[in-house]
Amino acid sequence: MTTKTDELEPCPCCGGEAAFNTTRTTCRETIKLNKRDTGYGVNCVVCGINNRGLVLGYESKALAAEAWNRRAALREQDREDAEITAYALPGGISVERSMQRDGTYLWAVRDSYEHCLSRSGQWDYEPFPSARTDEWIGQHRFSSAAFAIDHARRIEGEGE
């Protein structure tokens, strides 16, 4: 096995350096269950996350690396999505990222008249941020862009 540390993507949580770890067990139950006494994992040397799992880890370093790098690639996709602040849909509708009071993001669907689409499919007037109640936000904000786009398409599709 010649998988080297430099073939590992940085940590998906903190961007830190990743390293292989090897676990060898003397527990007969574990050996019997896994049909081997050695397992491999990848961990972050900075924040300590580890993909070894609870018992023994992967059968080979290559498998451990593949799992680690797959996770890192997903994280990269999340980052790209996070850079997008709005999606333009046909009919002047836009799905816009909206920062909440706690610093997290939700998504709003707006038309060109500055109305805001609710979960029940109504285009409502949007009050100023300070006047928005939790109930209003619950009705007019979506947890992901994909969910908001899907909802907008469904509502618009029904109107045609």
Ligand SMILES: [Zn+2]
């Ligand atoms: Zn880390």
